[in-house]
Amino acid sequence: MSIHRTAAKSSNEREHALSLLRQMLLIRRFEEKAAELYSAGKIRGFLHLYIGEEAVAVGAMQALTPEDAVVATYREHGQALARGLPAGKIMAEMYGKANGCSRGRGGSMHLFDAGRRFFGGYAIVAGGLPVAVGLALADKMLERQAVTACFFGDGAVAEGEFHESLNLAALWRLPVLFLCENNLYAMGTALERSESQTDIHLKAQNYNIAAEAVDGMDVLAVEAATQRAVAQVRRGDGPYFLELRTYRYRAHSMSDPELYRSKEEVAQWRGRDPIALFDACLRGRDMLDDAAMKAIETDVANDVDWAVAEAEKGAWEPVADLERDVYAGAAAA
Amino acid sequence: MAKMTYREAVRDAMREAMRADPLVFLMGEDVGKYGGAFAVSHGLLEEFGPQRIRDTPLSESTFVGAGIGAALGGMRPIVEIMTINFSLLALDQIVNNAATLRHMSGGQLGVPLVIRMATGGGRQLAAQHSHSLEGWYAHIPGIKVATPATVADARGLLLAALQEPDPVILFEHATLYSQEGESEDETPMQFGRAALRRPGKDVSLITYGGALGKTMNAATQLAEQGVEAEVIDLRSLRPLDTETIFASLAHTHRAVIIEEAWKSGGFAAEVSARIMEGAFDALDAPVARVCGAEVPMPYAQPLERAALPQPEDIVKAVQELI
Ligand SMILES: Cc1ncc(C[n+]2csc(CCOP(=O)(O)OP(=O)(O)O)c2C)c(N)n1
Ligand SMILES: [Mg+2]
Numbered sequence: 220m221s222i223h224r225t226a227a228k229s230s231n232e233r234e235h236a237l238s239l240l241r242q243m244l245l246i247r248r249f250e251e252k253a254a255e256l257y258s259a260g261k262i263r264g265f266l267h268l269y270i271g272e273e274a275v276a277v278g279a280m281q282a283l284t285p286e287d288a289v290v291a292t293y294r295e296h297g298q299a300l301a302r303g304l305p306a307g308k309i310m311a312e313m314y315g316k317a318n319g320c321s322r323g324r325g326g327s328m329h330l331f332d333a334g335r336r337f338f339g340g341y342a343i344v345a346g347g348l349p350v351a352v353g354l355a356l357a358d359k360m361l362e363r364q365a366v367t368a369c370f371f372g373d374g375a376v377a378e379g380e381f382h383e384s385l386n387l388a389a390l391w392r393l394p395v396l397f398l399c400e401n402n403l404y405a406m407g408t409a410l411e412r413s414e415s416q417t418d419i420h421l422k423a424q425n426y427n428i429a430a431e432a433v434d435g436m437d438v439l440a441v442e443a444a445t446q447r448a449v450a451q452v453r454r455g456d457g458p459y460f461l462e463l464r465t466y467r468y469r470a471h472s473m474s475d476p477e478l479y480r481s482k483e484e485v486a487q488w489r490g491r492d493p494i495a496l497f498d499a500c501l502r503g504r505d506m507l508d509d510a511a512m513k514a515i516e517t518d519v520a521n522d523v524d525w526a527v528a529e530a531e532k533g534a535w536e537p538v539a540d541l542e543r544d545v546y547a548g549a550a551a552a
Numbered sequence: 553m554a555k556m557t558y559r560e561a562v563r564d565a566m567r568e569a570m571r572a573d574p575l576v577f578l579m580g581e582d583v584g585k586y587g588g589a590f591a592v593s594h595g596l597l598e599e600f601g602p603q604r605i606r607d608t609p610l611s612e613s614t615f616v617g618a619g620i621g622a623a624l625g626g627m628r629p630i631v632e633i634m635t636i637n638f639s640l641l642a643l644d645q646i647v648n649n650a651a652t653l654r655h656m657s658g659g660q661l662g663v664p665l666v667i668r669m670a671t672g673g674g675r676q677l678a679a680q681h682s683h684s685l686e687g688w689y690a691h692i693p694g695i696k697v698a699t700p701a702t703v704a705d706a707r708g709l710l711l712a713a714l715q716e717p718d719p720v721i722l723f724e725h726a727t728l729y730s731q732e733g734e735s736e737d738e739t740p741m742q743f744g745r746a747a748l749r750r751p752g753k754d755v756s757l758i759t760y761g762g763a764l765g766k767t768m769n770a771a772t773q774l775a776e777q778g779v780e781a782e783v784i785d786l787r788s789l790r791p792l793d794t795e796t797i798f799a800s801l802a803h804t805h806r807a808v809i810i811e812e813a814w815k816s817g818g819f820a821a822e823v824s825a826r827i828m829e830g831a832f833d834a835l836d837a838p839v840a841r842v843c844g845a846e847v848p849m850p851y852a853q854p855l856e857r858a859a860l861p862q863p864e865d866i867v868k869a870v871q872e873l874i
Contacts, residue, residue, distance in 0.1 A: 321660075322658025324658050325657065331657035333657065343649075346644055349621065349645055350649060351621060353618035353619060353629075354621040355621070355625075361625070361626060379613065383613060386611065387614050387615065543659065
């Protein structure tokens with residue numbers, strides 16, 4: 220891990236490192252709880268877990284300011300938490316309650332927070348990319364220095380909207396940071412079964428976009444690459460593309476029997492668990508001990524408990540309000 | 553008041569909006585250097601420059617999606633899609649994103665986007681450039697659909713659309729672009745109001761867009777036969793002004809709905825059903841429909857003419873009703 224090469228060990232650095240660890244742990248514990256609540260029937264619909272990929276959202280989000288925008292996919296609990304959406308509002312949304320971050324209209328796949336410029340989870344594969352390009356266009360036309368971070372999976376790369384969006388962003392030199400979460404599978408389709416070129420970042424280079432592949436299990440590597448990329452985008456040099464190589468430990472969604480990959484393969488990737496790796500790295504640097512880890516775990520557990528309590532106590536939107544927010548003001552007939 | 557073409561009226565409205573509001577801009581295929589596939593945006597690049605008159609690559613889904621994103625980001629985009637058949641490549645963005653974001657975000661986001669496109673047949677462009685799918689779009693809650701049929705509406709509805717906080721799609725019938733008329737300089741009209749184009753007492757002819765001219769023509773022929781037809785131009789398919797329709801039926805007691813689109817599952821079926829639900833007691837005869845023939849649009853002139861509703865078809869439908 221890149222922290223081994225870092226010389227400084229200031230208390231700021233430790234604080235930052237522990238915050239990364241805490242954020243990754245929050246995503247993991249939050250989702251473990253969500254899976255439990257799904258089995259209990261509290262959460263319904265599709266639930267796509269991010270477990271195994273935490274370093275990507277947490278690492279990447281460090282480079283963004285509150286003025287920047289985020290566009291994500293249906294697998295976006297990690298991004299939402301890392302962007303600072305309150306866990307209680309996310310959990311309430313997954314329950315379908317009116318105090319959820321989308322008033323119970325979105326569920327797990329459609330988390331929104333306009334105030335945090337979290338422009339949502341998009342459940343049409345690659346459907347968020349054109350929107351991200353447009354957000355960046357607005358920023359450029361209004362001469363704001365903001366960056367739009369657009370997360371999507373390796374599966375999106377096969378869609379036309381991916382290619383159209385990369386081309387347009389590069390052509391118009393728009394401030395988009397494309398973040399491809401390459402977890403090697405689109406549902407059950409392995410990357411090499413869907414792409415003639417499996418080095419995804421090379422595709423971006425063909426559109427004249429600066430692009431690189433990054434170890435997505437190494438939170439510091441993700442953070443460093445994203446800082447670099449964001450700095451370049453913010454300078455007005457056009458879009459940047461990061462291919463973040465990662466792995467999803469859980470099923471695609473809750474109903475997936477995982478016929479398409481071996482237990483050995485999953486076990487092998489679990490050997491590179493981003494949280495365990497970072498934990499070991501911090502201990503090796505004397506930044507973490509059992510007591511500190513226990514404190515973080517307790518803190519995170521409290522957050523998750525609070526989130527569940529918020530969701531439990533939330534009210535259902537009255538059915539009489541079914542048709543609100545279809546149009547601004549009164550609904551059209 | 554000034555006399556101009558429909559094309560000029562659309563251009564005028566865009567120019568006026570862009571002069572008044574720096575957030576308004578236009579993007580689409582060939583809207584800049586080429587001057588627009590139908591020459592609607594001719595001259596705007598020279599006045600407003602390439603930042604506000606943006607030629608896009610051939611990528612309907614992405615430039616419509618970019619319009620959605622730009623609207624979310626605080627701009628007031630107008631996106632032009634060359635023709636309705638090409639808009640099918642952007643259906644994902646229109647249906648899955650533009651129409652849903654306000655609701656799906658629990659009211660946090662809005663998409664103040666205007667999409668304009670040419671629609672309809674009559675120019676011998678065959679089965680991939682001639683269809684009338686605006687009824688499909690009218691099916692979708694979350695967007696608004698308007699069909700300017702006159703020069704004044706071409707201007708007025710576009711200016712009104714730019715005041716709407718939600719996505720609006722304007723369907724401009726391609727045969728109308730060269731039509732001349734008055735561009736009444738009135739204050740922006742309200743969305744969703746139908747227009748009474750000709751008063752009458754014997755039958756209500758309900759139509760929109762490119763079929764309005766043929767319907768007016770039929771009404772003139774009917775008048776010569778002593779039948780006074782009332783003509784209603786819907787102007788807006790969503791929302792639908794049923795009030796005006798019902799008010800007309802209250803004194804005509806008969807309705808014929810005319811549209812270029814195919815009859816099966818078309819918008820005329822929707823209007824007919826609304827009449828059954830809301831004005832059944834006013835009817836003295838079953839509601840009739842004059843629609844496009846159920847065939848992909850053929851190229852040959854006599855075939856294309858036969859595939860589209862013609863004044864004589866409308867006259868015949870009325871005669872059968874009375
Ligand atoms: C356009 C579209 N086609 C198919 C689907 C069904 N689907 C949902 S997720 C998914 C796989 C996407 O894989 P990837 O982009 O790699 O993201 P990941 O799930 O691995 O995070 C598919 C095929 C969809 N949602 N949208
Ligand atoms: Mg994947």
